[in-house]
Every structure is written in structure tokens, then in C-alpha cells.
Amino acid sequence: MSNSIEQEVKNIVQLIMDDYKKPGAINKGDTFNQPNKDEIIHIIKNLQYIIFPRYFNNKVLKSYHKEYQLGAVIEDVTYQLNKQISFALRYRPIFAEAAKETVDKASEEITIAFMKKIPAIRECLETDVEAAYEGDPAAYSKDEIIFSYPGIFAIMINRIAHELYILDVPLIPRIMTEHAHSITGIDIHPGATIGKYFFIDHGTGIVIGETTKIGEHVKIYQGVTLGAVSTKGGQNLKGQKRHPTIEDGVTIYSGASILGGNTMIGQEVVIGSNAFVTSSVPCMTKVSTKNPELQFKTNRDTTFEVKELEQNGFLDYII
Amino acid sequence: MSNSIEQEVKNIVQLIMDDYKKPGAINKGDTFNQPNKDEIIHIIKNLQYIIFPRYFNNKVLKSYHKEYQLGAVIEDVTYQLNKQISFALRYRPIFAEAAKETVDKASEEITIAFMKKIPAIRECLETDVEAAYEGDPAAYSKDEIIFSYPGIFAIMINRIAHELYILDVPLIPRIMTEHAHSITGIDIHPGATIGKYFFIDHGTGIVIGETTKIGEHVKIYQGVTLGAVSTKGGQNLKGQKRHPTIEDGVTIYSGASILGGNTMIGQEVVIGSNAFVTSSVPCMTKVSTKNPELQFKTNRDTTFEVKELEQNGFLDYII
């Protein structure tokens, strides 16, 4: 760099340092006493390794005796997660000013409670892999699903983050689900409750809101929103049931939106592509949209065979 | 950590170790004899470097003589890919119990066959860059496209993965395309066949199914699905043509869905935004949806000028 830029750097550093002294939310953080996003992503990687031990490698530890390696990783996750939780708990009003010992004790209890949930999380994921294999003709093996399906990764993160959410851990669950959102395009709030045998196909663009309840054997395609009818109430709506309830055996095809906290989709309902649903649907019903009529114009000289293009009656076929 | 959590860790490790002994798909993996996702992503990075040698760096090797460096990277990819393929081939029934020599020989033949396809893959990608530059007024140079367009990355991975798919390699092609899906939001199954001069704009939310066939000079926008009409047949549908055929010169605007294995979209057809198409369209036809009518309500006191908002007739303009 020339002299001029070297001198300017000093001014720039001063300019930015002065800027940090202004009031404002973005200047309030405290690096040494806050959860760390990179650490949380590292915990996720190790949890994935614990949950699917024979599929994902741990780079640090190499061992032919998986048991030793897994024991070490489980211990490491417990330690790291406990640390992150102890920072996060400070965001709960009751712990904001509490003694360090109080927070540490609460954090350890939560960490132990969470770690003991791992077998239950694995039990659910076994059913999710099963559902993906049964539901997708493009799946060649269950291993392919475990290795590569974004839906399985997103569901794994939801099942982990949801346990932390119901243990009242602030910040960390959402950092985890937003990491999954970044990797998969599937945005499931950690508050959402999801039953066994859940299958997400393709997944990109899916949004599942905080107070959604989903039963067992539910199947959801790309671009589906399970959302709120309006959020213009902002923070005043916190805690209210704003998102729908989906009962067992429901299938929701691509691009459909189901909105509202009182909206209940009954057992075995099928919701067709792009349907926009804002009230309840009784069980065993097929709901489809009359997709917008198509218009055709041709540049060819030949007569246009309208019949060939007839779109009527395909809806029953779709769902 | 306090004594209590240190003691609990032992119990947690035991709990999870016991859980691994249960039957179930997620306990069946075998780390040392399975493809490794991290290695496959590393292979992709090196293949990108080989394909666009003057755009993407290889961190490990630094050399002013690109040729030496490239030679080394090509050798490394060949070695690593061969290793991963030899693991993956065990998923094919004919190799599940075969002698190691048999599998190794098959793996080497496939690896060599794949590596020799690289010039043909590069030839296609040259045309894809050309199509992106011609098609996008926001593109300032071809280098910008190579460096940054997600469509080019997704197409590169499809062209690589498709070659492995037609060489009957299990697992690896799908791990590759799901990596591209994660990076770009574009989900192209490795089975899809795609002609030259393929242009994807924006891309997020695109789904292109396994048995899709796409001709040359095809242009696709964000949120387009080339899918199956129904997958409720699950594994019974495997191998059937479930996804559409798109002929040369077709343009498909954002959010359109084209579904079904018998659906053929003829040459030079233009499909408008959000159209939902489940039967064939003859060549040189413009298909548009009559988009749902808009409703307007104003909070202002002044008379509402409906004419200003008139939406009729814009559809021809769109396509």
C-alpha cells in the first residue's frame, strides 16, 4: 500500500472506533459472555456424528474403536453445549442478574436433560428415514437419504433445537434452525412440534412457524408455508397460537399455504399444489385449487389443437 | 464442569452406546467402508478447479506453473474419486458380495471413463456461460458469471453427477447434486438429462426431477418445478418416466410447474410465470396463466382510480 492509504487506515480505525461508542442495539453485545455461533455450528456437527455415528466422520479423532471416539465426542459436546447454554441463559429475565453458581447449576441440569433425550431423537429420525424411503421413488437406499437428503438434516436440527426450546434455552435453538435453513432452504422454527415419520421432499422454500403442530406420517413438499395470517401485531402477538395444526397422515403438495392458529387440517387430508388454505379442513378430504386457467397463443400456421391441451379434469389426478 | 455433570456424562455415554445396539437403518452404517461426504465435496472443489482452471484456486498447491499444479490435482481427483466409487459400488447388488479385486477393477474403469468425459463437460459449460451472458442484462461479463452465478455451479454439478449416474455409480451423484442444492437452492436430480446452452436465472426453489429431459437453449427461472404428478406410488414408481420432456428453445418463467412423465413441451414454447401445466404443449406456443384477479381497497379519501390499476392485457406483455 502507498503512504496515503497507510495514513488513511489510522483515520478509518478512529472513525469506526468512535462509531462503536454510539448507543444502539448493535453496540451492546459482549463477546466473552455471549453464545458463539461458530461453536454452536460445531456442536451441531458433533451431534450429527453422535446421532448417525457410522455415516459422518469426526475429523479430529481417528480411531478404529468407534466407542472410544464416540465417548470422547459425547463428552466434548456435553462440555461445549453446557458452556453455550450458560451464556444463553443470561437472556432469560430470571437469570439476567443471577449469581454465577445459580446460572451454572441451571445450565448443567438443562444440558444433562438434553443429552439424555438423544436416544429419543434418534428413534424419531429412524422413522423419518423410513418415511423418506417409502415416499420417494427417487431414493435408491436409506443410506442415500441419510447422506444427502436436506429434509433429514432439517428435521434432525428441528428435533434437537425443539428439545432445547422446550427446556427454555434462549438464542441457541434459533441459531441452530437458522443454520439448517441456510444449508437446506427449509425454515422450521424450533418451537414447531413435529411427530414421527415426517417426510420433507426437496424442501427449498418451506416455512414452518413457531406454534405449528404436526402429527405423524405427514409429508410436505417444496415451497409450503405453514404460517400466520398476519403479523402486523408484531411483538403483541408473542405466545399466541398463530400457526396451523396438521393432524396425522396429511400430505401437502408444493407451494401450498396453510395459515392461521385456528386452522386445523384433519387426518389423511391431501392439500393440492398451490392451495391457499385459511380455515380448517375435516379429515379425509382432498383439497385442490382450480389452478388458474391457461391461455394459449401459437406462432405456427397450423390449426391449433385445443383438445390436445385440454387441462380440465387433471386436478383429481394431481392429488 | 461440576462433579455432578462429570458423573452424568458417563451415564449419558452408556445410554447412547446402548442405543446404538438397537436394530434400525441409522445403526447400519460402516464408516470405514462407505463413501465419505466431506471427501466427495472436496472432489467437487477440485473438479471445479480443473474445469475452470484459471478462476478457482487450489489452496494446497501454489505454483506459477499451472500445468504442474493441474497435473497434480487431476491425479489427486482420480485417486480420491476411485476410492469413493469403490465404496459406493458395494451398494449395487452385483457388487455387494463381490471379491475386492472385482470391485476395484470396476471402480477403476468407471473412474477412467468419467475423467475422460471432462473435456465434453467443459464444452457444455462453455455454452452455458454463453447462454447466461446472452440472456441476462444484469450480467456485466462472462467472468462474473463463472465467478458468481449459482446457475452455473448447479449445472456444472449436474453435468458431473449425470456422467457418474449413467455409469451406474450409487450414492455419489446424489451427494454431489444435494451439495449443489445446498449451495444454490437449485435441486437437479443427477438423472436429469440437460442439453447445451442451458440458462438458469436466480434459481432458488427450482426442482428438476430424475427422469426429466431438457433440450438445448432452454431458459428457466426461479421457483420452477419440473416434477411428477404424484409420488404416492412411492418405491413402486422407481424407474418409470415421471417427469416432463422439454424440447429445444423453451423458456419457463418463475414459479411455473410442469408435471408428468408424458408431458412434452415443444420447441420454442414459452411458459408464463406461475403456469401449472400437466399436459403436452405443441411447439411455438405461448402458455400463460390468467393470473388471479387483483382486488383493491384504499384507505385514502380521494376517489379511487380503477383505470390506473387496470391489470387486463398485461399477460401478452409478460411472455
Add this chain to the structure above:
Amino acid sequence: MSNSIEQEVKNIVQLIMDDYKKPGAINKGDTFNQPNKDEIIHIIKNLQYIIFPRYFNNKVLKSYHKEYQLGAVIEDVTYQLNKQISFALRYRPIFAEAAKETVDKASEEITIAFMKKIPAIRECLETDVEAAYEGDPAAYSKDEIIFSYPGIFAIMINRIAHELYILDVPLIPRIMTEHAHSITGIDIHPGATIGKYFFIDHGTGIVIGETTKIGEHVKIYQGVTLGAVSTKGGQNLKGQKRHPTIEDGVTIYSGASILGGNTMIGQEVVIGSNAFVTSSVPCMTKVSTKNPELQFKTNRDTTFEVKELEQNGFLDYII
């Protein structure tokens, strides 16, 4: 590897080396005199650390005196960005053949001008965090938004890249926004101009085109396109206003498309889910689509209560 594959590798290297000698865009790059994508992503990471200094860690430098660390990172970013800009400027015709000194001087001036914009960028982001907190009942704290919301990351990158774009830096702004696109699924062209208090909820699938202008207090949901009506003009359209203008206080719900360079959405307008808008809307208007009618079929024996499913009248509620 067996002898056969070792011998073949030589042939493969030769085959690919010969292929590089062909003419074509993908063979024109020049590693040593071109921007480097990995370096640009590294600059983004450091800029995020400078902008939110107490939230994101810098792995390399550990220090209890944040000021020393930040000073060092600011200097590092200035140096690295200057280097990348000096390579990128060669893509501008006036610098393509210019003397090294001329390019270096221009690069330093641009780098200094950009770095001095950081306080202004931070001022905007403070308002964006505020808007996200006010607008989203699922947000538990502003820190949660800073740590995890993809919208904040995408807006941060847009605000950085837009400053470089208006300083006429080629390539780098787009590499930055496409990185954000990859991480978040939100595709904002660096040319787009965005006012304060901008809130993106969920975000996946959003596309905001190059010539879009967005006012203050605007709120946008997943899957929204602010796009061009047609890009079939390709490179001939470069520089034209192709994308809409969104005035202050506008809310645009999920899946809506607003297209065209002359389309102006007036103050306080609300655009409902999935609306497809291609002409201007006067201020204080609510625009909603009559969503496609739903069709219901039941497999149950009991009489079907249509009234329960009545969908009429929900539109006013939605917006």
C-alpha cells in the same frame, strides 16, 4: 491404484491440458491477476466482525482488548479489499490497459471511500434490526436477530455491496451478493437501492433486481420477486430501469411478484400473498388476489359440511 489407472492418469492429464488450449470464455481466466472468490468471502467475514464487533468472533486474533484486535482487522480488510479491487478494476474498459500506478491509485481511493462508509452502513443496519424486532412476534431479542436472522445477513451484504457498486467496482459486489444468496436463499442484486428499517422475514426465494428502488420501513416475506417483465432483450436492456420502485411503508406478503421498471408501489401499500402486479398502485391501497377457489372432495361417509370450509371473506383478514 493398479498399474492400468496410473498409466491412464497420464493420458487424462494430457487430454485435459490439450483441452485448455482451445479458445473459449472458460479458458481466458488469469488466476494471478483476478479477484479471488475465497478472499472476497474472507473479507465479508471480517466486515461482519467489524460491523457487529461484539457478536462475531475473529478466529485468528484473540485479545481481551477488542480495540487492538479491531484495529488490526480493519487494517487487514483495507489491505485485502484494496488488492481485490485493483484486480477487479481491470474489467472496466478505462483501466483494462492502464498503467499499474493508475489502477493502484484508483483502487486505493475507492477502498478508502468504501471504508469510510462503514459507520453509515452500521447506522442503517441498526434500523434494520429494530424493524425485524418490531415486525416479528417470533423474535425473542434483538441479539437473536443479529445472531441468526438470514434477512439481516442478506441486507448487510447488500448495503456493503451496493456501496462498492456505486463506486463502479466490477465483479466484487456481485460475488458478495451471490455469497449472501447462497447462505440465505435471498437474491438481492448489488444495484438495488434499499432504505432504512428494511425487514425481510424468512426470506428464501426472494429476488430483488438490479434497478429496484426500495424506500424506508418496507417489509418483505419469503418468495417475493421484484423483477423485470421480460428479459428476452438480453444484453440490449443493460442500464434500463427494469425493476419496480417501492415507496415507504410498503408490506409485500409471501409469493407476490411485482414486475416492471415503470411499476411504482405507493406509500403504505399492502400487497397480499401471491399477488401478481405489473402496474403501479397508488398509496395507501391494499391489493389482494382472489386466491384460486378451493375444491373439496371427501372420502368419509358423513355429509360434507361446506360451510365449515367456507373460504369467502378471508382476504381482508389476510392483508
